[in-house]
Amino acid sequence: MSQPPMKEWQVERQIVDLSKERGNAKSRGLGPQPHDLTSLKGDFPMASDVQAAAPADVALSVRDLSVSLPEGMERAYAVEDISFDLKRGQILCIIGESGSGKSVTANAIMGLLPKAIRVSSGAIQLNGTNIVGLSLDKLRSLRGRVVSMIFQDPLSALNPLMTVGAQIEEVMAAHDVGTPKSRRSRAIDLLIEVGLPEPQLMYHQYPFRLSGGQRQRVMIAMALALEPAILIADEPTTALDVTTQAQILQLIRDIQRRKGMSVMFITHDFGVVAEIADYVVVMEKGHCVEQGSAEQVLKSPSHLYTRRLIAAVPHLTGKDRIALRPADRTSILKVECLAKTYRSGSSLFGRQRIVAAVNGVTFDLASGRTLGVVGESGSGKSSLGRLLIKLLDCDSGSILFEGRDIAALSEAEFRPLRPKIQMIFQDPFASLNPRSTVGQILTVGPVAHGMSCGEAAERARELLSHVGLDSGAFDRYPHEFSGGQRQRIGIARALMFKPKLLIADEAVSALDVSIQAQILKLLDQIQRETGVSMIFITHDLRVASQICDEIAVMHRGHIVEHGPPSQIFLDPKSTYTRELVAAIPGEQPANAPQHAANP
Amino acid sequence: MSAFLLNRFSQSIVLLVIVSIIGFTVLNFMPGGPLAQFGLDPGMTQKDIARLAEQLGLNRPLWLQYLDWAWRLIQGDWGHSFRDGSSVLAVIGRHLLATLLLMGTSTALAIAVGTWIGIRGATHRYSLFDYCATICAMVALSVPTFWFGLIGIYIFTLKLGWVPAGNMYTIGDGSVMDYLHHLILPSLVLSLVHVAIWSRYMRTATLDALSQDFVKTARAKGVSERRILLKHVVGNALLPMITLAGMQLPSILTGALVTETVFTWPGMGRLFLDSLGYSDYPVVMGLLIFSAILVVLGNLIADIVIAIVDPRIRLG
Numbered sequence: 001m002s003q004p005p006m007k008e009w010q011v012e013r014q015i016v017d018l019s020k021e022r023g024n025a026k027s028r029g030l031g032p033q034p035h036d037l038t039s040l041k042g043d044f045p046m047a048s049d050v051q052a053a054a055p056a057d058v059a060l061s062v063r064d065l066s067v068s069l070p071e072g073m074e075r076a077y078a079v080e081d082i083s084f085d086l087k088r089g090q091i092l093c094i095i096g097e098s099g100s101g102k103s104v105t106a107n108a109i110m111g112l113l114p115k116a117i118r119v120s121s122g123a124i125q126l127n128g129t130n131i132v133g134l135s136l137d138k139l140r141s142l143r144g145r146v147v148s149m150i151f152q153d154p155l156s157a158l159n160p161l162m163t164v165g166a167q168i169e170e171v172m173a174a175h176d177v178g179t180p181k182s183r184r185s186r187a188i189d190l191l192i193e194v195g196l197p198e199p200q201l202m203y204h205q206y207p208f209r210l211s212g213g214q215r216q217r218v219m220i221a222m223a224l225a226l227e228p229a230i231l232i233a234d235e236p237t238t239a240l241d242v243t244t245q246a247q248i249l250q251l252i253r254d255i256q257r258r259k260g261m262s263v264m265f266i267t268h269d270f271g272v273v274a275e276i277a278d279y280v281v282v283m284e285k286g287h288c289v290e291q292g293s294a295e296q297v298l299k300s301p302s303h304l305y306t307r308r309l310i311a312a313v314p315h316l317t318g319k320d321r322i323a324l325r326p327a328d329r330t331s332i333l334k335v336e337c338l339a340k341t342y343r344s345g346s347s348l349f350g351r352q353r354i355v356a357a358v359n360g361v362t363f364d365l366a367s368g369r370t371l372g373v374v375g376e377s378g379s380g381k382s383s384l385g386r387l388l389i390k391l392l393d394c395d396s397g398s399i400l401f402e403g404r405d406i407a408a409l410s411e412a413e414f415r416p417l418r419p420k421i422q423m424i425f426q427d428p429f430a431s432l433n434p435r436s437t438v439g440q441i442l443t444v445g446p447v448a449h450g451m452s453c454g455e456a457a458e459r460a461r462e463l464l465s466h467v468g469l470d471s472g473a474f475d476r477y478p479h480e481f482s483g484g485q486r487q488r489i490g491i492a493r494a495l496m497f498k499p500k501l502l503i504a505d506e507a508v509s510a511l512d513v514s515i516q517a518q519i520l521k522l523l524d525q526i527q528r529e530t531g532v533s534m535i536f537i538t539h540d541l542r543v544a545s546q547i548c549d550e551i552a553v554m555h556r557g558h559i560v561e562h563g564p565p566s567q568i569f570l571d572p573k574s575t576y577t578r579e580l581v582a583a584i585p586g587e588q589p590a591n592a593p594q595h596a597a598n599p
Numbered sequence: 600m601s602a603f604l605l606n607r608f609s610q611s612i613v614l615l616v617i618v619s620i621i622g623f624t625v626l627n628f629m630p631g632g633p634l635a636q637f638g639l640d641p642g643m644t645q646k647d648i649a650r651l652a653e654q655l656g657l658n659r660p661l662w663l664q665y666l667d668w669a670w671r672l673i674q675g676d677w678g679h680s681f682r683d684g685s686s687v688l689a690v691i692g693r694h695l696l697a698t699l700l701l702m703g704t705s706t707a708l709a710i711a712v713g714t715w716i717g718i719r720g721a722t723h724r725y726s727l728f729d730y731c732a733t734i735c736a737m738v739a740l741s742v743p744t745f746w747f748g749l750i751g752i753y754i755f756t757l758k759l760g761w762v763p764a765g766n767m768y769t770i771g772d773g774s775v776m777d778y779l780h781h782l783i784l785p786s787l788v789l790s791l792v793h794v795a796i797w798s799r800y801m802r803t804a805t806l807d808a809l810s811q812d813f814v815k816t817a818r819a820k821g822v823s824e825r826r827i828l829l830k831h832v833v834g835n836a837l838l839p840m841i842t843l844a845g846m847q848l849p850s851i852l853t854g855a856l857v858t859e860t861v862f863t864w865p866g867m868g869r870l871f872l873d874s875l876g877y878s879d880y881p882v883v884m885g886l887l888i889f890s891a892i893l894v895v896l897g898n899l900i901a902d903i904v905i906a907i908v909d910p911r912i913r914l915g
Contacts, residue, residue, distance in 0.1 A: 112818055144821035151819075156812035160911055161834050170830075174822040206910040222820065 058125075059230050059262035060086040060109065060147075065122035067104055067113065075286065078104040078117060082288040084281045086230065091256060091263040093273045093294070096283035097309070097512035098483075102266045105283075106232050109264070110149050111139035127229060144171045148223035152235040154215035158207035164191070164218050165203035171225040190221040195251060212377075213244035220251065224259075231256070232264045237272065241376035241539065246583035249275050268512065270313045271542070274298055274586030282306045312517040314542040316584065320564045321370075321549050331400075332500060332533045333365040333388070338397035338407070340383055357383040359557035361397070365501075370527065370534040372548030372565075374541055374580075380557040381537045385505045388535065389421050390414055402500070419449055419497035426506035428486035432478040438464070438489055439474040446496050456496070463492040467522060484515035491522065498530070505537045520547050541584055545569060553577045607902065611895040615888070616669075622887040623665050626880055672888065678881035682874075687885035690870065697767055698854035698866035700778070705786040706851055709793030710844070716794065717801020718833065721809060732798060739795035747788045748861035755784055765863035785862040789855055793847070800843055804836040811835065838909060845901025849893035853886070 062085075067078045079101035086092045094102045107113050109124055111131060123130045126147060131139060143149075148171075151157040159167060168187040172178050178186065184203075191199035194217040207215055216236060223231055233252065237245040253276055256263050265276060273280055277294040282303065290303040301307045340358040357380040365371045375381040386392040388399060390406065399407040401421065406414055425431035432441055442463070443456035451459075461471045467488040478486055487507065494502055504523070508516040524547055527534060538544050544551050544565070551568045553561045553576065561574045572578045634648050634657065652658045656667065671678065677687035720729045739747075756764040762784045763769070768777050808814065809832055817827045854868030863869075867886065874882040906912045 110819055112815060140821050140823065142821070143819055149816075149819040151812060151816065153812060157816045159813040159817070159831050159835070161909065162830075170817070170822060171820045174820055174826070206914065208911045209914065219816070222816075 057088050058085045059088045059127065060264065061123075061125040062105070062109070063123045063125070065105070065108065065124060066120045067101070067108055068118055068120040070116045077120070077286050079108075079283075079286045081122070082281075082283070082286075083122075084288065084291055086262050086264055087279070088229075088262050089256075089260045090278040091253070091265055091276050092279045092281065093265045093267060093277035094281045094283060095267055095270065095273055095309075097268060097514065099285065100283040101286040102283050103234055104286075106149065106234050106264065106266055109232060110143060110147065111136075112143075112149075141175065144223075144228070145175050145226045146228055147230040147232060148226070148228045149232040149234065150216070150219040150223050150236045153239050154212060154219050154236075155207065157219060158215060160207060162206075163203070164205050164207065164210070167207075168218070168222050168225055171222055175226060177226060186225065187221075190225055191218075193224065193255070194218070194221045196221075211244075212240050213247060216240065216244075216248050217251065220248075220255070224255065227259065228261070230262045230264065232266070234266045235268070236265075238268070242541070242585075243376065243579055243583040245272075245585065249585065252276070269585065270298070270310055270513075271584065271586030282309070308514060312514040314513070314517070314520070314540070314546045316542055316545045316569045316581075317565065320566050321547075330367045331364050332367040332402060333535075334398075334400040335364075335388070336362050336398045336400070338362070338384070338387060338399065339395045340380075340387055340392060341395055342383075356557045358387060358394070361554075361557075361559055363552055363559065363562060365533055365535065367500075367533055368527065368531040369549045370536055370547055372544035372551040373535060373537045373554055374539070374544050374551055375554035376539060376580075378556075379554040381539075381554045382505055384554070385423070385503050385535065385537050389423050389503055419446075420500045422494035422497055422499040422502055424487075424490050424494050424502060424504040424507040427510055428483050428490055429478075429510075431490060432486060434478055437475055437477055438481075441478070441489065442474075442493050442496055445493070449497070459496060460492070463495055464489075467492045467495075467526075468518075482515075483511055484518060487511060487515075487519055488522065491519075491526070495526065495530075495532075499532060502532050502534045503537070504534060506539065507536070508543060509538065509540065516543070523547060541569070541580060553580065603906070604903075607899055611899065614895060615891055618891040619669065619672075619884075619888055620665065622884060622891075623668065624661070626883060627661055627664075629878075668884070677885045677888075680874075680882050681879045682877050682882075687881050690882055691867070691885060691889060694854075694865060694867045694870045695852065697864060698852060698859070698868065700767075700782065701785055701789065701859070701864055701866055702851040702854060704782060705789035706793060706847060708786065709790040709797055712790070713794045713797025714801050714837075714840075716798035717803075718805050718828070718836070720798065720802040721805035721836075722828065724806065729802075732802075736795035736799055739791045743857075744788060744792055744855070745857045745861050747791055748785070748858055751784050751788050752861075765861075767865055785858055785864055788862075789858050797840075797843070801836065801840060804839050805832060808832045808835040834908075838905065841905050841908070842898075842901050845897045845899075845904075846894075848897030848900065849890055852893055853890040 063083050065082050066080050069076060069078050082101075082105065084092070094105065096102045104113070104117065108119055109126070109131075111134070113119070119132050122132065124132050126142065131142065134142075158164075162170075165184065165187050168190055169180075169183040172183045172186065177183070188199045188203055191202050196202045196214060196217050202210075202214075202218075207218070210218065219236075231252075236252070237248050240248060249272065252263065252265070255261065265272075267273060273294065279291070280294050280297040281291040282289050282297065282301075282305065284305045290297060290301065290306045297306060298310070301310055338358055338361045339356070342355045342357050343353070359380070361380075361384060363371065373381045373384060383392065387394045390409075390411075394407050397407060398405045401417065404417075406417060409417075432438075436444070439457060439460055442460035443451075443453065446456045446459070447453055457474070461474055464473050465471055469485060469488055469492075473481070473485075473489070478489065481489065490507075502523075507523075508519050511519060520543065523534070523536075526532065534547075536544065536548055545568075548565060550563065551565055552559045553568065553574070555576045561568060561572065561577045563573075567573070568577060569581055572581055634652060649658075656664065659667075668678065675688075677691075679686055680690050716732050720732045723729055752764045755761045763781050765781075767781050769781075814827060814831055817831050822830075852867065854866040854871070856868040856872055858864070859866045859868035860872060871883070871886050873879075874886070
């Protein structure tokens with residue numbers, strides 16, 4: 001991605017010394033600053049020598065960094081011999097799948113590694129100063145002032161017992177900057193800067209009252225309090241909805257440009273990289289396998305792993321799936337005016353909260369087809385899934401499964417039908433009982449429904465090989481498998497009953513992209529072989545576009561739009577769908593990008 | 600908040616009714632019954648006992664006895680001791696202060712020491728201090744309190760002669776120093792167990808708070824370790840401890856059965872044991888209701904304190 005204003009910044013950056021910027025902060029009423037950057041340089045006699053090694057336009061330079069893991073771990077090093085430079089006023093994206101060492105790198109730069117994990121060799125130069133081996137006190141004085149960090153989950157990253165204002169002021173107090181009064185006005189300025197509404201009110205608010213996006217804005221305000229030269233963002237948008245993600249990405253980029261900050265942005269999402277990166281570092285299993293400008297890495301990746309990763313990223317195809325059996329249009333599931341309202345709090349005492357989770361949902365699913373239910377958190381998509389499998393009872397409406405209304409059935413009446421409707425869960429770690437072997441997990445349900453043990457075991461082994469696991473998996477325990485393998489076990493479990501309908505609730509959301517692609521392929525293959533119908537619930541439009549024949553977009557309990565992917569993505573009718581599609585990082589739906597070079 | 604209090608209050612009433620019915624029924628099904636002690640008295644005839652039962656209303660059906668007892672209780676009449684005829688509330692009052700003195704001292708000591716050990720154990724996890732604290736806690740929890748009491752008396756009274764073996768004060772003295780002198784050993788022995796429990800819970804709660812993301816955020820902000828501990832960790836770690844403290848409250852006033860017996864401390868625990876021995880049912884029932892009320896109150900206070908401290912509950 002080219003960013004024309006960036007060049008101006010870089011020029012300006014070289015003229016404006018960092019210490020001068022701190023002077024600006026002073027004039028804004030921050031008062032005396034005992035530690036400013038010039039005095040920091042004075043702290044380290046080596047500084048001038050190192051300065052020569054690192055060019056002046058490099059804010060952060062990592063050289064041959066190796067971080068060792070404690071003995072007995074999967075590998076000896078969390079990261080090994082990685083080198084990269086973060087230039088001033090640029091956004092550097094580190095991308096990699098889970099376990100690639102990207103977060104360890106960030107924590108090493110912050111000096112926040114746990115005691116058991118140590119930097120074993122290499123150098124990290126912050127503004128020309130090597131911080132490896134620096135004393136804890138000196139590291140502490142750098143944190144929050146020269147380099148600050150924001151995290152993935154903005155709720156747990158904020159202290160629940162402290163107000164937003166107090167937490168922002170704490171950064172300044174920790175570095176003895178300003179007086180209580182000047183800190184307060186600075187905190188409110190920061191709240192305005194990150195675009196929070198009613199900053200005076202927000203100042204006194206506790207984190208739990210804020211939405212996910214607002215919390216992340218507070219984290220950003222906190223990180224900006226002392227105008228650090230470098231901001232490290234560790235998956236800051238991963239826990240957010242897609243529209244919120246787009247806003248936060250925009251905010252980070254705006255602030256970065258306005259302040260000429262250098263940003264190190266860690267992500268697993270190539271869409272985010274395409275949105276925001278100037279420079280990209282690709283990591284795999286602790287190694288840096290490729291780096292270069294965003295354009296170079298995205299358009300012409302040289303390393304095989306990068307190519308595989310980019311190819312695995314789901315894209316809005318805008319093309320409709322070729323129907324399995326076009327002639328077959330018998331309805332397997334017909335839902336009419338389904339509604340579920342949650343009531344919390346006592347009706348006798350105090351106020352009651354009423355949320356219409358599912359409100360008048362109507363759709364018709366043809367046999368052997370896949371319906372995607374897409375929506376953001378709180379849209380009611382998971383409640384809908386639970387209603388369909390009768391884990392929740394609906395308030396009104398009907399669910400016609402093979403022509404029979406199951407909404408009205410009692411649990412006892414529905415039980416014989418249960419095998420026909422099966423569910424695949426989101427979290428492959430939590431949804432498998434760690435104390436049962438895979439064989440037990442697979443056979444317990446069918447045996448309870450009257451299948452003989454031998455027959456069930458035979459079918460289980462058959463299915464395990466079918467979903468791509470070797471039959472030895474039968475006697476092993478879930479913890480011996482990776483996330484993707486566990487999800488395969490989850491799929492095999494659902495298939496044990498030869499179901500007519502599969503409900504997959506965020507079935508690939510917890511997985512890395514390359515694994516995600518494999519699981520989607522597996523689901524597609526299973527559908528083509530068995531003719532099972534599927535309801536695929538997801539927050540990710542890109543994933544939905546890969547596997548669904550039709551997509552229903554949910555918003556606040558309603559289906560706001562329903563149609564084939566081509567309509568939803570290329571010609572959305574409702575405003576909400578348009579917003580959703582526009583918010584997808586790295587995609588321009590009108591001309592779906594083709595940079596996924598196939599190896 | 601008022602809705603919450605009203606809700607909890609009505610729950611508490613139901614709870615107290617259930618507890619009192621169970622207590623009343625069980626007591627009356629105990630072998631012997633309240634008049635059994637007179638059966639051994641050669642001067643009492645069967646007729647005398649029947650007359651006494653008539654007088655005390657013990658010949659009525661059980662449910663009527665209960666309703667009568669409950670109705671008087673609401674009016675503030677907790678009945679009269681079979682032993683000396685004084686009112687149950689007066690009997691409880693006589694023993695309450697002694698228990699309050701002993702339990703209050705030992706609980707305050709236990710919470711202070713336990714909190715410190717717990718926090719230090721968590722921040723210096725797997726250090727020599729942590730291991731020693733863990734082992735000591737296990738010993739204190741697994742050895743019965745009366746054994747510590749007896750060993751304490753053996754060493755500090757019989758061998759060293761530092762402290763008295765029992766009682767709350769020396770008859771004829773009764774100065775503050777004399778009370779404190781008598782208080783040292785029993786309160787230390789009692790606090791042993793509580794320190795062990797409290798420090799274990801506190802260690803877990805602190806470790807839990809230390810692993811939270813907001814602690815990492817505070818580090819990333821450059822906040823000093825000392826301030827992180829005081830401002831971010833301890834506050835969050837103490838939240839679950841408030842509930843534990845609330846559960847501790849009733850025992851401060853209902854006393855410790857064993858320790859009070861070992862040190863012949865004239866508190867509520869001794870009163871309960873003695874009254875049981877004498878089949879003094881009105882007093883036993885009174886103590887039962889008294890401690891049930893305290894349990895309910897303790898939990899209520901804990902809930903209120905948590906609501907005050909935790910904005911998520913206060914404002915949520």
